[in-house]
Amino acid sequence: MSFLTDPVVALFMCLGLGYFIGQLRVGPVQLGGICGTLFVALALGQLGVRISPDLKKTAFALFIFALGFTAGPQFFANIRGGWRYGIFSIIEVVTVLLILAAAVAMFGFDAGTAAGLFAGSATESAVIGTAAEAISKLDLPDGDILQMQANIATAYSLTYLFGLIAIVIFTTQIAPLILKTDLRKEAQKLARALGSVDDEEEEEGLPVVVGRAFDVGPAAGQTVGDFERSRNWAVVLERVQRGSELLETAPEFPLERGDIVFVRGRRNAVIAVTDRLGKEVPVPQGTGFALATRDVVLVRRSVFGRQVRELRQMAAPDLQRGIFIPRIRRMGQNIPALSGTVLQEGDIVTLYGPEKAVARAAQELGNPLSPGDKADFIFLGLGVVVGLLIGHFSLKVGALELTLGSGGGALISGLIFGWLHMRDPRHGRLPNAAAEFAKDFGLAAFIAAIGLSAGPDAINLIKQYGVILPVLGLLLSFVPALVSLLVGSKLMKIETPILLGIIAGQHCSTPTISALVSQSGNSIPVIGYTVTYAISNVLLPLMGPVVVAISRALTS
Structure with missing residues (x-):
């Protein structure tokens, strides 16, 4: 057992076993590596092993900066022109806060338990960090602070799975029943309206753009x-x-x-x-010519809000022929690259065609992504430092002192630095693979540290509240989704596949959008998902200190 109490061994044991457990799937619901890591950490925490607080803070700063960096381009694009969908992120935050406040008043939850309930039911792990930091600044004995921080992890672990199950089942099963609609048929109908001539998505493994020879x-x-x-x-x-x-x-x-x-x-x-x-004929040998593929970050203002088909009409005559867009990425997700798809600032568009024409078109549309997979550590280091400085500022609202903390500051800094990189990809490169590793490892290491420290106290909280927390987790996940469904379908008349993607995004739930795409038969729901995901990924973590302040005000 002494081997397991080594902090380094315990950390990687939490990550390895946690992600293994996270692969377990029941129907469309998968636990996920982060929640699996927390479960293993809570178990190992019973042995008394601890991880340095400095490592915990470093891991969270890395995660939250990378989260902001990848969300930055779409976040700023959406706050300028996407609030028609972004309003659903506000619905998520306001509804959850109202129900949470009622639960705190009814059951007397401390700040840690309330924050864990918020994070778990909204399936937003980043809230754990911002709330834990806010609790660390309360004028309370160290023992009380440690107890509350432990309660965050325990309440999160008790509610996350139920919150995840609720949102997956609601969007894929309950919502279509309420709306009396066939999700797959609606998604196919919408895809055809956007320019698809196929009922299904391009078959996986087949090329999107092809060349063939025919008799005239x-x-x-x-x-x-x-x-x-x-x-x-x-x-x-x-x-x-x-x-x-x-x-x-x-x-x-x-x-x-x-x-x-x-x-x-x-x-x-x-x-x-x-x-x-006429009839198709074999393509003779030696008749091909050089074709190129290039990824471009859209920054040209005149194309924002335009459909893909309009790009050709806007282009110079020498760029109107021979260039195709086989793929569009938004917030790391592939969205349908159809002629009716509307483009946004920060979209990564893949151009395919003759090399010279592609090079000219790339310069016209935005900033070509330079090849290479090395991260710019100068940019990364400065960005995190700027975020930590921002986190020191606070705002006094009555008797409450609100502060972003280092987590919220790093998030804001990440948003800004991500937007700056989009404007000029030559500087501040953080490749997608590096950004994903920073987010996954940073959050997993932070969650492991939280879980290990909470281990000894987890049983007490479970005994105290029993089934109350899981039931509240279901409620806090289900009600905001229901409100958004009614607003989106009855008031805003949003197409069902996109609306359900919006609801998955407001909940920041990747498993939910995966289940929706599978059930829809195409990626149409991702169009709505990326907007609310970008906004909720910023708003929800910033609510950590707010939840702590509300809980303290209602229980003091």
Whole structure:
């Protein structure tokens, strides 16, 4: 047993076993690595092992800065123009706070238990850190502070699973029943309205953009431009083989009987043109030419709020042909790259086509992402330090003193530095893989430290409140979702797949959006999810000190 009480061994034991447990799945519900880590830490904490508070603070600062960094571009885009969906994040915060205040008044929860209940039912682990820091600044004996911080972890562990189950079942099962709708059919209908010609998403593993060769057939007599325009520019006739010659094309190029045309476009669009051309023929060897793929961060203001199909209309004539967008990423999630998809600031758009044309288009749209996988530690270090400085500022509201703390300060700093990096990707690079590791490891190490210190006191809280906390976890998860469903469907008339994605996002629940995408058969729900996820990922952690202040005011 002495081996397990070594802090380093205990930390990695919590991470390894915790993430193993987190892989367990019951239907659409998966516990997740963070909650699994907390369960293992609570168990090992019974042995009396502790992790240095400095490591705990460092891990949380790393996590919360990386969280803000990745959310920054979309957060600032949404607070300027996305509040039609962003209002649902406000509904989440206000509803949960009101129910929580009633629960505190009824059951007399201390600040730690209230904060853990808030974090678990909203499935937002970052609240644990901001609330724990706020409690550490209370004018109370050290023993009371440690007890409250331990109660955060215990209450979180008792309510997280129930909060997760409630939101997954509500969005995938209960909400469609309330609205009397078939989620899959609605998602397919909306996808077609956005420009999809397929009922299903692109099959996994197949290329989105393809090239094929056809006999010109019935298209003989048209110009290349006329043919491409008739297909809404969804395909391009890149080259024509006429006899033994291979000819470059332009919009005014005339098609003649006997020509072999080389068609490139989205796979479903190329398949759809077969009735306008002759029979398909093998692509001869040596007729290809260099094609390039480049990721671009959208920063050009004139394209914000525009549909993908409008980009071609806005482009110069030499950029209107041959360039395709096979993928769009928003907040780390792939959203449907359809002609009707609306673009936002900070979207990462993948351009595909001839190398020179792609390079010119990338410069027109925004900032090309430079290749490489090295993190800019100068930017990272300065960003965290700036966040810690911001956290020292406080605001006096009556008898309450509100402060962001180091966690809230690092979050705000991450948002700003993430936005700055989007404006100029040459500086402050934090690759997606590095950012995800910083978030996952930072939060897991922090949660492990909290759980280990809470271990000895967990049993007491469980005995004190028993089934009350799990029931409240269900309630605090279910009610905000129900309110948002009624507001979104009855008042705002939002399409069901997008509305359910919005509800998953306001709850910051990745398992929920995964279940929704699976049930919808396409990624349409992600369109709503990214907006509220970006905003809730900022608002919910900032509520940690607010929950502590409310609890103290109601129980003092």
